[in-house]
Amino acid sequence: MNQQLLTTTQAVDPVFIWIFGISAFLLLGITAVTVWFLIRYRRSRSPEPTSQVSGSVWLEILWVALPTFLVLGMFYYGWAGYLALRNVPKGALQVTATARMWSWSFTYANGKTSSKLYVPVGRPVEVNIVSEDVLHGFYIPAFRIKRDAVPGMKNHAWFVASNAGSYDLFCSSYCGVGHSAMITTVEAVPEAAFIAWLTEQNPAGAKRGQEVLKSQGCLGCHTLDGTKAVGPTFKGIWGHEVTVVTNGTERTITVDEPYVRRSLEQPNADIVKGYPAVMPAFKLSPDEVAAIIIALKGTAE
C-alpha cells in the first residue's frame, strides 16, 4: 500500500472530529451557564432581579468576534478536505458507474461490466458517474464519498480502499419506489485477484443471461426464486400464461420471445395485472437480449 496516499476517509474524518469537538464544547458551555443561571437566579432564591442591564458593548463585540473566528476556521478546514476529495491522484483506475432505476452497473476500461464494484486494494479508483434516467446518488459511507448521478452530466469521485473487504454502496438521492433497494457493494480485493477477475471473460449462455439480468438491474425488481417484488418473478415465467392490461383492456398472453422483447422496449405497453406501470425501457445490445431469453427459457420447469 502506498504510504503517501491520503485516503478520502482521512480527508474527511479529522474535519468532522474538529467541528464536532468545538460544537460539543460550545453546547456544553452554553448549557452549563444556562443551568447555573436558572438555579442561581430562580425566583424563590432571587425574588427581584438584581440588575437591569440591557447590553454591554464589550460583551457584544466578543459575541461577534468569537463565532466569526471559529466559523472561519471551520470553513477553511472543510474546504481543504473537500479539495482532497476532488483532486484525483494520478494513475487512478477508471470505472464508469451507470445509475438507472433501480440498479448500478460498473463498466471497466476493457468493456467488462459488473453489478458490484470490484476494486484492487491500495490503488486509487476514479469513478465516473452517469445516470440514464433520473437523479441518483453514488454513496460509499466507508470512504466518505458521495456524488450525484445527474442525467446529461458526467460527475466523478475517487477513493482508495486500504483494506480488502466488502463495503456498502448506496443510492443517496431519492429516485422512486426502488430507491432504498438500489444498493450494492464495493469488493476490494488484492491486486492479483482483481486482475484475474478483470480479464476473465463474461460468461456464456444461460450464465451470461443471468449476469445481464443482474448487471442491468432487472433483479432489482424481479426475483428468480418466485417471490413477488416490484415486478412479477422470473421463476417459471417462460411459456406461462399471464393476464396483462393493454390500453386499459385485459387480455391473456403467453410469455414468448416477442413478448419479452416488447417488454424491454415498451415496458408499459402490456402491464401484468396487479403490478404498477413503473418499468423503464431498456436499450440492450442484440446479444444481451438473446442471453436474457436463454436465461428466461432456463427458468421454465
Add this chain to the structure above:
Amino acid sequence: MTNSEATTVQDERGFWKDTGKTGITSWIFSTDHKRIGFLYFYTVFSFFLVAVILGILMRIELMAPGRTIMGPQTYNALFTVHGVIMIFLFILPGFQGVFGNLLMPIQIGARDVAFPRLNLLSWWIYITGAATIITSLFTGSGPPDTGWTFYVPFSARTGTNVTLAVFGVFLIGMSAILTGLNFVTTIHRLRAEGMTWGRIPLFVWSVYATAWVQVLATPILGITLLLIIAERVLGAGLFDPGRGGDPLMYQHLFWIYSHPAVYIMILPAMGVISEIIPVFSRKPIFGYGMIAMSSLAIAAAGSLVWGHHMFTSGMSDLAVLVFSFLTFVVAIPSAIKVFNWVSTLYKGSISLEAPMLFALGFILLFSIGGLTGLILGSAATDIHVHDTQFVVGHFHYVIFGGSGFAFFGAMHYWFPKFFGRRYREKLALAAWILLFIGFNVMYFSMMVLGVEGMPRRYYDYLPEFHALNLTSTFGSWILFAGMVIMLVNLFHGLLRGEPVERNPWGGATLEWSIPTPPPTDNFVEEPVVTHGPYDFKGSGIP
C-alpha cells in the same frame, strides 16, 4: 396585580363576542386580525396534527428492516405528504398567519393590519391552496411521491398527481406574498404614537424581517413551480438534458426560495423567544439592538447561501467554495442571539412556567440544530452526511425543536390572553418533559444513523441500522405522548381553566395592557407609548 379595573373572563368576552354577529360567517368573512389569526390557527394546527400522525406511521414502518406496515410506494407518498404539509401548510404560513396576525397589530398599538380585507383574502387563498393539495392526494393516479423538494427529472416523469399538488403550493405562495406586503405596510404605517423603531417589541422586528423575505423570495418559488407544471403539461424540456435543459437549474431555482424559507420558519420563532425570556426573568432583553439587527442580517445574508444544498450535485467547485463560506457567515447572527438570550437570564428573577420551559427547550434544541448545521456547511463533511438521516435529524432539530417548540411556547404564553383562562402548570410541565425527552431520543438517533451512513428517504435499510431505528421509533412514541398531554391540558384549560386578569405573566408589551380577552378594536383608547417593550419598571409592573 395593580391594574384594578382588570377585566376577567366572567364579565366580558372581548372579540369572541363581536358586535352581535354569530355563526361561521362571522369568522370566515371577518376582517378582524384576531379572528383571522384564529382561522389560521385552527387550520394550520389541524394540518400539523395530520402530518404528525403521518410521521408516526413512518417511524413505525422503520421500526424493523423490511416491510412492517406498508409498501415502498406508500412510504414514499407519506414522507412527501408529511414534508409538504409540515412545510407549506403548517410552519411557513403558521407563525405569520397565527401569531403575526394575533399579536403584531396589538404590539405596535394598532387596531388592525393596514389592509384587513387583503388579510382575509390571504387566508382564503391559503385555504384554497390547502384544499388543492388535499385533493391531489385522493384524485388522479395517487398522492405525489417526489419528496417535498419536487426534484426534476423525477417530478417531471412520475405518474403520480404532482401537477395539482404543485399548483396548490403555488397558491399558498401567493397568500404568503400578500401577508408579507400587508405586514410590512402595517409596521411602517400603523405604529401608535410613541412607538418608535427602538421601542418595537422584538417579535415585531422578526415579523418585519420575515415579511420582507416573504415578499422578496416567494415569487421565485412561484415561478419555479410554474416551470414544473410547464415541464409536465407542455413538455417544455427546460430541465431535460435530452433537449438541452439542465436538471441542476431546477435545484438552484428551488433553493433560492427554499433556503430563505427556512428563515420564514425560524425568525418569528426567535421573536417569540425574545419576548418570553425577558418576561420570565423580569429583566430587559440583553442586546436589543443586536437581536433586531441580527434578524435583518439573517434575512439578507440568508438569501445568498442556497447552494449549500447542492455540494454533491456536480455544481462547480468554485460555487462550493463561495456557498460554503457564506453559509458559515450566516451562522454568526444566530450565535449572537443565543448568547444574548442566555445573558438575559443573568441576575434576573427566573420563573420556570410553561412558556419559559419551551423557550429554554428552544435554545438548547435550536443550538443543536445550528451546530450540526456547521457540519453540513463545511464542504468536506457535508459530502459524507448529505442526503442521509443526519440531515433529517438536523432539520427536525431546527424546525421542530426550534420553530415547533417556539410555536408551542407561544401557544402557552398567549393562551391566557386570548382565552382569559389558564391551563394547569403541572400538566404543562409533564408534557414538556415528555416532548423534550422523546424529541432527543428520536432525532439524535437519526443523526447518528446518518453519520453511520444510512441515507434519507429510505423505506428499508440494512440490518446494521436496526437498533438505532428502533430506538428512534420509541422516541417518537414518547414525543407523541407528550403532545397528547399538552393538547388535553390546553383544551381542558380552554373550557374549565381558572380565569385570569389582563397581565398574568407581568409582560410590558402592549398586549398585556389591554383587557383579556382583547376587545374587537384592541384598545379602549388610543395608546401612547412611553417606555420600551422590556422596561418592566417603567411600565409600572411590580
